[in-house]
Amino acid sequence: MDERERLKSFEQTVLPHLDAAYNLARWLAGNDHDAQDVVQEACLRALKFFGGFRGENARAWLLTIVRNTFYTWLRNNRRPDNFVELSDEVLAVEDVSVNADILNSRLGDAEAVRRAVEQLPVEFREIVILREMEGFSYKEIAEVADVPIGTVMSRLTRARRQLQKRLTGEFKPGDTP
């Protein structure tokens, strides 16, 4: 393929998913400047590896690269205390219950929801974004995040529990996520 055609094909593949790429990068990196850096770097990587793209799911392919680029960036730019070592153990039943009335009153407050998501550990946050904002299936999330489907399920459940607790004010900093 002619190089110009290749670039055109790449742009047609990747640019429609630029918002998704930016959204994920923005949620992971936490600010616009770093998000743009991550997206830019990710897109250059994507262009480099475009030959390996088989044309199945361009958005998942691009978001995988964005995610990996973000973690590379995180390792190079952040203090290690931003890494939370997660254990994906099964949750106890009682942990899942929250005050439904308070929760429902807070769910309409977009700013409160935003803050709650921002406070999630990054490993939970990425799965919430991929699930709720991108509508990815568990299988797709498992591929993008490079974890087993069981881990996707477990993290989603725990992420939601933590979000609910944060929104109702029941979350205690000492709680395991």
Place this chain on the structure above:
Amino acid sequence: MNCQQARLLIDAYADGELDATGVLELEKHLHECPACELAFRNAQNLKKSLKQDSLFFTAPAGLQQKLKAEFRPQTEIRLRSGIWKWFAAATAGVAVICLALLLSLALTRPSAQQQLAQEIVSSHIRSLMANHEMDVASSDQHTVKPWFDGKLDFSPPVKDLAAQGFPLIGGRLDFLDQRAVAALVFHRAKHVINVFIWPTTERDSRPAVLAPINGYNLIHWSRGGMTFWAASDLNEKELMEFVQDFGPD
């Protein structure tokens, strides 16, 4: 199905990821258990709240253009043309530098005659310093002239000018203008005169006084297919007398 099992499946059910068997069993439990039913509705509401448009970050307006600009140089065509541009620029740069160097060399390079004059003075000085004025010490021109035979591919004119106050001291082989030349050594009082002689294709020319080099005077002439250079610390006037006596002819 008990509550413990149900709570593990509620999220997958809300996400539509539960298999058919699981769905049937869970729905049965949710009908019977208000607490788990509430947990399910909480999960659904949370999911809905996370899909609010205002939570979605849209790429900044300039990002796409910025990326497109980044892509261009990344493609090989641009890379190649970039390399060629760089190469062309580098070549042009090198060419300019070469031209400048050549020009400066041409401007500062002494003419061939000046170079030769410098060479002759150096040779003259060397002969004095190394105490190597001559290879054959003789005031007899009939001794000196044959001495050159077999050592040079030409026969330099040799004459003694003792009568004119420039006694012949001897002869020497030297190397000038990329060839072996004859050097005749004369004295004037304590001054040494070297006359360098070698064949030339130059036309005959009258003795010309060159600008002194390092305090040494130089006179150059050609005659009969030979070129002559007289070098000495002798003053220009006396050196010219010597040249006249040595005789252009």
